[in-house]
Amino acid sequence: MEWDPTQFFRDGVRLSVPFALLVLNQPINERAFAALKKHACFTVCADGGANRYYDLMKSQDKETSDLPNVIIGDLDSILPSVRKHYDSLGVEIIHDPDQYSTDFTKCLKYLRANSSSILRSAATNPDSLLPETALKTDPQSSPRLDVLILGGLGGRVDQAFSQIHHLYTMSRHSGNEDSPGELYLVSEESISFVLRKGRNVIKTPGTRRPLSSSSDSAHTSTSNSDLTNTQSYPISDTGDVYYLEENIGILPASGPAVISTNGLEWDVSDWRTEMGGQMSTSNHIRADVVTIESNEQVLFTAELAERFKAK
Incomplete structure (x- = not known):
C-alpha cells in the first residue's frame, strides 16, 4: 500500500486520489483547514460540526459565501440558528435518526453512496486538481473518495478512541461497499491513518x-x-x-x-x-x-x- 499524506497540503499538485472534508463537532484546526479546503472536492458537517464550521466562517466574514455541501446527523447538536442559516442558503440538511450509528458513520455512509455524483460534479470545476483517473473505475464499484476528518482526536478521550475505532473498522472494509476510501484524522498537531498488513x-x-x-x-x-x-x-x-x-x-x-x-x-x-x-x-x-x-x-x-x- 502506498500513502502520500502531504499531497493534501501541497499547492498546485494534482492529487492521486480526490478527497472530501468531514467536520466533526470538535474545535477545527484553522490552519490545516485553510490548506485542505482549497483542494477538497466536497465538505460534509456531522451534526454539531456545522456549528464549528459556521463559527469559523463567521470569524472570516464568509458565513454566507463559504458553505458546507451537506449537514448530516440526528440533528440534536446543531443550533437552531445555525440550521436556519444554512437551510435558508440551500444547504442540504439530512436528518438520520438511526441511534445505532454515530453522526460520523452516517457521514461516511453518505459519502460512499454518493461518491460518483460528488466526483462528477467536482470534475466540472475548471480549477479542479482531481486525478485524470478519478472517474475511470470498475463499473461494479464506486470511485475512490478519500476522507480527511477534522477534529478527530480532540476533546473527550472516549470520543478520540471512538474515532480511532472507526479508522480501524473502515480500513478493514476499504475497497468494498462499506468504505468511501482511505480515512485520515487531522487533529490540532498531527495527521493519522491506519496502515495495512x-x-x-x-x-x-x-x-x-x-x-x-x-x-x-x-x-x-x-x-x-x-x-x-x-x-x-x-x-x-x-x-x-x-x-x-x-x-x-x-x-x-x-x-x-x-x-x-x-x-x-x-x-x-x-x-x-x-x-x-x-x-x-x-x-x-x-x-x-x-x-x-x-x-x-x-x-x-x-x-x-x-x-x-x-x-
Missing part, C-alpha cells in the same frame, strides 16, 4: 529534519530502491516548504504487531510492539520515503509542520 510505503517529502546527521548517513548506505532521495530540505525563515515535522509514531492500537521499518532514525526489524510493551513513539523521519512492514494493522501518526498546527 504487509508492506506500506509512505511518502514524506517536505519534512523538517536535520540537514545532516550520523543517522542520515547510516541510513543512506542501507536504503532500498524506494529510498531514492534522502537529502534534507533547506530550512527557511518562513518554513514554507515544510509539510511535516520529523516526529512520528507507530501505534499497535488493535493488538500486538511485528513491524520492520526503513527511513526512520531508529529503524527496527521483526520488532514486536504492543500496548504495555515496546512502542515506536517519538521516532524521527530520516528519508523522503518511509517503509513499514507489519503483520497487523497499526496506526501511523505524523506531526504536522508548525504552520499547519492549531494556533
